[in-house]
Amino acid sequence: MNETTITARPGTPFIDIVREFDAPPHLVFRAWTDPEIVPRWLGPSTTTMTVVEWDATPGGRYSYVHRDQDGEYGFRGVFHTVVADERIVQTFQYDGRPQDVSLETLTFEDLGGRTRVRNHAVFGSVESRDAMIESGMERGVRDSMARLEQLLPR
Amino acid sequence: MNETTITARPGTPFIDIVREFDAPPHLVFRAWTDPEIVPRWLGPSTTTMTVVEWDATPGGRYSYVHRDQDGEYGFRGVFHTVVADERIVQTFQYDGRPQDVSLETLTFEDLGGRTRVRNHAVFGSVESRDAMIESGMERGVRDSMARLEQLLPR
Numbered sequence: 592m593n594e595t596t597i598t599a600r601p602g603t604p605f606i607d608i609v610r611e612f613d614a615p616p617h618l619v620f621r622a623w624t625d626p627e628i629v630p631r632w633l634g635p636s637t638t639t640m641t642v643v644e645w646d647a648t649p650g651g652r653y654s655y656v657h658r659d660q661d662g663e664y665g666f667r668g669v670f671h672t673v674v675a676d677e678r679i680v681q682t683f684q685y686d687g688r689p690q691d692v693s694l695e696t697l698t699f700e701d702l703g704g705r706t707r708v709r710n711h712a713v714f715g716s717v718e719s720r721d722a723m724i725e726s727g728m729e730r731g732v733r734d735s736m737a738r739l740e741q742l743l744p745r
Numbered sequence: 746m747n748e749t750t751i752t753a754r755p756g757t758p759f760i761d762i763v764r765e766f767d768a769p770p771h772l773v774f775r776a777w778t779d780p781e782i783v784p785r786w787l788g789p790s791t792t793t794m795t796v797v798e799w800d801a802t803p804g805g806r807y808s809y810v811h812r813d814q815d816g817e818y819g820f821r822g823v824f825h826t827v828v829a830d831e832r833i834v835q836t837f838q839y840d841g842r843p844q845d846v847s848l849e850t851l852t853f854e855d856l857g858g859r860t861r862v863r864n865h866a867v868f869g870s871v872e873s874r875d876a877m878i879e880s881g882m883e884r885g886v887r888d889s890m891a892r893l894e895q896l897l898p899r
Contacts, residue, residue, distance in 0.1 A: 604758065604867060650823050652804035669804050669823045671836040671846055680846050682825040682836065692825055692834050694848040696869060713758065713869050715850055 595736045597729055604720045606728075608710040610736045614743040616676045616699040619706040622739055623679070623697070630655070632738035635731045638664075647673050653681075668692075683712070685726075691719040749890045751883055758874045760882075762864040764890045768897040770830045770853040773860040776893055777833070777851070784809070786892035789885045792818075801827050807835075822846075837866070839880075845873040 598607040612619050622628045626645035634640050638657040645653045647670055654667035665686035671694075672680035679697040693714045700707040714720040752761040766773050776782045780799035788794050792811040799807045801824055808821035819840035825848075826834035833851040847868045854861040868874040 646804075650800075650804055650806035669825050669836075671823050671838070672843070680836070682823075682834070682848065684825070689826070692848065692850070694836065694846065694867070694869070696846070711869060713848070713867050715848070715865060715867050 592737060592740060595733050597732060599720065599724050602717060604714040604717050606710075606712040606714075606720060606723065608708075608712075608732055610708050611702065612706045612708065612740060612743055613745065614706060615704050616701050616706045618743055619708060619739075620676045620699050622743060623699075623708075624673070626653075628742070632742050633735050635659070636734040636738060646670070647679075649673055685723075688719075688722065691715065691722060693719070693723070746891060746894060749887050751886060753874065753878050756871060758868040758871050760864075760866045760868075760874060760877065762862075762866075762886055764862050765856065766860045766862065766894060766897055767899065768860060769858050770855050770860045772897060773862060773893075774830045774853050776896060777853075777862075778827070780807075782896070786896050787889050789813070790888040790892060800824070801833070803827055842873075842876065845869065845876060847873075847877070 593611045596609040599605065622632065624647040626642045629645070630640040630642055634657045638659045641656045643654040643656065649670055649672060651670045652667065654665065657664045667684050667686065668682040670679065670681045672678060677699055681695050682692055683695050684692045691714065693712050696711045698709045700709070714723065747765045747767070750763045753759065776786065778801040780796045783799070784794040784796055788811045792813045795810045795812070797808040797810065803824055803826060805824045806821065808819065811818045821838050821840065822836040824833065824835045826832060831853055835849050836846055837849050838846045845868065847866045849864055849866045852863045854863070868877065
């Protein structure tokens, strides 16, 4: 299994996630943007995901719900930039904390049949970034990356 | 004339702009979101503005062009949150630097017939924030705020 690196330097409003996949950019990008595929890997392995809206174009919106035995958790955002197989810039909001919107820049780097995905997220404040870290997002990210790896063709 | 405060602490990716207006929130909010009114005040006083797209709803896009004697400058973004008379969360991009997308949170605070507008912008890096400061945005902001003040009813 490839390693997932999560970096959140103290005192900054940034979270950086880096992960490589043994599949080419167009397949990884498709898994990230196709609303038929995303629910199969996004989120902690203890949750199921339902897409409400998903329009991966500039100005398109997305929203989805994660459900586990304890409840429902809604998320939403809009796409600012979508360059096929290369780059996505999008907003992100957990509906439980609608004041804490973040901006994510995802890049899909071609490593010659393999792909390095970087997700650079920036929050409105260090406190807002810290709250996201303390929410336990790390488990969700690591689960998601492992589930996506299982899904991609070898 | 009311004062415009622009704060950009060294080493952070934030820009904070605060300005009061002698008009109630609904009029200030309308001036900020109505594509018939925005071109009359947004930008340096030496430019003219043309709206290309303007849909101030969640997921709506905006784009516009500033023109002066030296050339044309395009800007664009998407609206994430729009709460009438209260709050806007939107992305912002200067087309000359499409890698440097920022996220702006605008709030319209009711001071009893007057309005305090705060614009909190966060960039993907300190360097990207510094580049925006060095582009001379301060003149554009101060001109815009003065032009808007002239436009609002007394």
